[in-house]
Amino acid sequence: MEIQEILILLLTCSGVFFAVVAAIGLVRLPDVYTRTHSASKSETFGAVLTLTAVAITFGGDLSTLKTVLLLVFMFLTNPTAAHAIVRAAADQGIEPWTTEEEES
Amino acid sequence: MVVGVTDLRLLVPVSESVTLRNTVAYAIRHALERTDETEGAATIHFVYPLSERPTLDPKSEETTVADTLLDRVTVWTEEDIEDDAERVTIDTAVIGTEEYLFSPVDYANALVRYARTHDLDVAVFDPEFSPLGTTPLLPPLEAEVRKAGLDVEEAPVQRERRSPPLVRRGTVTQFLALFGVSYLFYLLLAGSLETYDLVTGAISASVVSVALWQVSLTSPVRPVRAGKQLGRLALYLPYLLWEIVKGSLHIAYVVLHPELPIDPKVVEFDAAVWSSLSITTFANSITLIPGTLTVDVSQRRFTVHALTPTTYEDLLEGSLERAVRFVFYGREATEIPTPRERMNDGDENT
Numbered sequence: 001m002e003i004q005e006i007l008i009l010l011l012t013c014s015g016v017f018f019a020v021v022a023a024i025g026l027v028r029l030p031d032v033y034t035r036t037h038s039a040s041k042s043e044t045f046g047a048v049l050t051l052t053a054v055a056i057t058f059g060g061d062l063s064t065l066k067t068v069l070l071l072v073f074m075f076l077t078n079p080t081a082a083h084a085i086v087r088a089a090a091d092q093g094i095e096p097w098t099t100e101e102e103e104s
Numbered sequence: 105m106v107v108g109v110t111d112l113r114l115l116v117p118v119s120e121s122v123t124l125r126n127t128v129a130y131a132i133r134h135a136l137e138r139t140d141e142t143e144g145a146a147t148i149h150f151v152y153p154l155s156e157r158p159t160l161d162p163k164s165e166e167t168t169v170a171d172t173l174l175d176r177v178t179v180w181t182e183e184d185i186e187d188d189a190e191r192v193t194i195d196t197a198v199i200g201t202e203e204y205l206f207s208p209v210d211y212a213n214a215l216v217r218y219a220r221t222h223d224l225d226v227a228v229f230d231p232e233f234s235p236l237g238t239t240p241l242l243p244p245l246e247a248e249v250r251k252a253g254l255d256v257e258e259a260p261v262q263r264e265r266r267s268p269p270l271v272r273r274g275t276v277t278q279f280l281a282l283f284g285v286s287y288l289f290y291l292l293l294a295g296s297l298e299t300y301d302l303v304t305g306a307i308s309a310s311v312v313s314v315a316l317w318q319v320s321l322t323s324p325v326r327p328v329r330a331g332k333q334l335g336r337l338a339l340y341l342p343y344l345l346w347e348i349v350k351g352s353l354h355i356a357y358v359v360l361h362p363e364l365p366i367d368p369k370v371v372e373f374d375a376a377v378w379s380s381l382s383i384t385t386f387a388n389s390i391t392l393i394p395g396t397l398t399v400d401v402s403q404r405r406f407t408v409h410a411l412t413p414t415t416y417e418d419l420l421e422g423s424l425e426r427a428v429r430f431v432f433y434g435r436e437a438t439e440i441p442t443p444r445e446r447m448n449d450g451d452e453n454t
Contacts, residue, residue, distance in 0.1 A: 018352060025359040033397065033409045034368055038359060041394035045352040062295040069292075069425065079391030081399050092397050097408060099367050 008053045015050030018042045023045045031097035041083035047074060112138045115224040115254070116179060117153060117215055119171070121232035126261035129176055131228050132192065133183040139191045149224055150177045153214055154200040163240040170198045174175050195222075208241055212248030219254055226255040230420055277327065283313040316346040336431045343427055344389060351394035351415070358412055370399065370400045373417050373427060382432040389424060 015091060025038025055067040116131050118124060132173075135146035140308035152170040174196040181194045184303050192207070200214045215227065234241055250256045287309035294301040358366060377386050387398040390408055395415030400407040 018356065020237070021356045021359050025355070028271075028359060028364055031368075033399075034366060034411060037355065037395065037397055037409075037411050040358070040397075042352060042355055044392065045348060045394065048348075065292065066379070075392065076388070079388045079398075083391050084389065086397055086399050090407070096368055096370055098369070 002072050004056060004059075008056050011056070013051035015048075015053065016099055017047045018046035018049065022046060031088060033086060033096045034091075036082050036086050040085075042076045044074060111144045113222075113226065114146070114148045115150060115215065115219045115222075115223045115227045116150050116385055117211075117227070117229065118150050118153065118173060118232055119230075120173060121230055123230055123232045123259070123261045124177075125180060127228070127230035127259040128180045129184055130259040130261055132181055133401050134228070136185070136188055139188075144280050145191055145193065147195065147224070148181070149195045149197065149218070149222055150174060150181075151197045151199050151215070152220055153205055153211055154198060155205050167198065167201070174198070178271065204383075205235075205379060208244035209248055211235070211241065212252065215249060215251040216254065224254075226257060228257045228259055231258050231261060247330055270304070274370040281314055281318045282317045283309050283329075286312045304320050332434070334431060336434070340427055340431045344392065347424065351396075354414065355394040357413065366411055367413055369410050369413075369416055371410055371419065373408075373420070375405055375406050377425065377428055379432065381427055385431070386428045388424060390419070390427060392426070 021041070024041060029035045031040055034098035036069050051067055051071050051074075055064045055071075058064040058067065089097055112135055114131055114135065116127065118127075121127075131148050135148055138144075139146050154166055154170060156300045178194065178196060181192075182189075185192055185194075197218065199218050200211075203210070203214070205211050205214055219225070219227065225244055227240060230245060231242070246256050246258070254326050283412075287305050290305040290308055291297065291301060293306065358364070375383070375386055383401060387401050387406065390396050390398045390406070393415075394417055395411045397411075398406060399409050408416070408419060410419060
C-alpha cells in the first residue's frame with residue numbers, strides 16, 4: 001500500500017469514528033442543548049475528515065478544489081444551523097439540563 | 105431655570121444626510137414659533153448615535169466624523185437663531201459610544217435613554233436619517249421611539265427625489281470587489297478558461313453584482329485593510345482547526361466514557377469584539393469548537409452553552425477571542441484582558 005492509500009484509509013476511518021461518536025452522543029446525552037453539541041460538532045469533524053480523504057483521493061485536480069469548497073461551506077453553515085436550533089430552544093424557554101437536577 | 109409645562113424640549117438625532125440642514129432649520133423655526141406663542145423656553149438637543157466601535161481607539165474615525173458634523177450643526181443653529189439666543193438652548197452630544205448599535209431597537213433604546221436623562225419629550229427625525237447606510241432604518245425606529253412614550257415628528261422638509269437604488273450608494277470598489285469575487289468563483293467551478301466560460305462567467309458575475317452590490321457589502325471596501333485581514337485569517341484558520349481537533353477528541357472521550365462526565369453550564373460574558381463581521385466570526389467559531397455553543401448574541405453580550413468544565417474554562421481564558429481580535433484589528437488588539445479578568449474587574453467595581 002502506498003502512503004497515500006494509508007492516509008485515505010486512516011482519514012476515512014477516523015471520519016466514521018467521529019460520526020459514530022456523534023450518533024452515540026445523540027442517544028446518550030440528556031437534553032436538546034447537549035445533543036446539539038454532539039450532533040453538530042462531532043458530526044462536522046467527521047465530515048471534515050471524510051471530505052479530506054475524498055480530496056486526497058481525487059489527487060489534486062479540480063474536484064479536489066471543489067471538495068475544499070464544500071468544506072468551507074460546511075464550516076459556515078453547520079455552526080449557523082446549530083445556533084439556530086439552540087436559539088429556538090432558548091426562545092421556547094427550555095431550561096438547560098444541569099448536574100444538580102439529576103441529584104435532586 | 106425652572107422647566108415649565110409649556111417648555112418645548114426636542115431631541116433631534118442627526119447623521120450625514122442631504123436634508124439635515126433643512127431639518128435643523130425646521131427644528132429651530134418650530135422652537136421659535138412655539139416660544140413666541142407660549143413665552144416659554146425651548147431646548148433642542150442634537151445627538152449623533154455612533155453605529156459601531158470599529159477600533160479600540162476612543163478617537164476613532166467615526167467619532168471624528170460625528171464631532172465635525174455636530175460642529176456644523178452648531179454653526180447652523182447660530183445662523184438660524186440670530187438674536188433669540190436666550191429663548192432657545194442648544195446642546196449637542198454623541199451617544200452610543202459604549203455600545204454597539206445595530207438594529208432599530210438598539211438605536212431607539214439609546215435615543216430614548218438619552219431623552220429620559222435630559223427630560224426631552226419630542227423627537228424630531230430627519231426624513232433621510234440613516235446611520236446604517238444602505239439599510240432602511242427610520243420607520244421601525246420611529247415606531248420603537250413612539251412605543252417608548254416620546255412624541256415623534258418627522259421634519260416636513262423637501263425630500264430629495266429618490267434616485268433609483270442602483271446608483272444610490274455604494275462605491276465603484278465595492279462593485280468591482282463583488283464582480284471580481286463572483287467571476288473568480290464562477291471560473292473556479294467551471295474549471296476552464298475557454299471563451300465560452302469567460303463570456304458566460306462575465307455575464308453571470310455582472311448579473312450578480314448589479315443585483316446585489318447594495319446588499320452584500322454594507323461598508324466601503326478598503327482593499328489594503330481587507331487584504332491584511334485576509335492574511336491574518338489565513339493564520340487563524342490552522343489555529344481554529346487545531347482547536348476543533350482538540351475539542352472533538354475531548355468530546356469523543358466524554359461521550360464514550362461510561363459515566364458520561366458532563367457538567368453543562370450556560371456562561372454569559374461581554375465579548376471584546378466590535379463590528380458585526382467580527383462578532384459573527386467569533387460566534388461561529390465558538391459554535392464550531394466542540395463543547396461550546398453560542399445560544400444568543402445581543403449586541404456584545406454572548407450567551408454560550410458549554411458542555412464540560414474544561415470547555416468553558418478554555419472559553420473564559422479568551423485565547424479564541426484574542427485570535428478573532430487579531431484577525432480583525434491586528435496585533436495591538438490582542439493585549440486586551442481575557443473575559444475572566446474583565447469579569448473580575450466588574451465584580452470589584454460593583
